[in-house]
Amino acid sequence: MTEPMRAALLRQGISLTCGSRDEEYGPPAVNLACAGELKRLIRRYAAREIGPAEQEALDMVLTKVARLVTGQPKPDTYVDGATYFAIAGEVALSPQ
Numbered sequence: 167m168t169e170p171m172r173a174a175l176l177r178q179g180i181s182l183t184c185g186s187r188d189e190e191y192g193p194p195a196v197n198l199a200c201a202g203e204l205k206r207l208i209r210r211y212a213a214r215e216i217g218p219a220e221q222e223a224l225d226m227v228l229t230k231v232a233r234l235v236t237g238q239p240k241p242d243t244y245v246d247g248a249t250y251f252a253i254a255g256e257v258a259l260s261p262q
Contacts, residue, residue, distance in 0.1 A: 191237035201232035216258075223254035 191197050230247035
């Protein structure tokens with residue numbers, strides 16, 4: 167019987183999240199808690215209605231910030247964060 171693709175994907179995920187990603191981003195529970203708190207605060211203090219596309223892009227920025235403060239800085243994380251911020255701006259500032 168051929169192994170399902172999901173099994174290979176799960177093995178790859180285990181390899182990453184139990185190895186290099188732990189070293190790069192810190193413990194998952196700490197990183198996820200930090201990201202969740204940042205997102206909660208933004209939603210609490212938002213002074214305007216933020217649409218779902220902009221909100222998702224901002225959430226990704228905050229995920230990258232959490233990775234930076236709970237783990238080791240990586241150029242890719244800064245690039246990703248800047249890119250998501252630009253996407254949020256494009257969505258928010260484009261005519262509807």
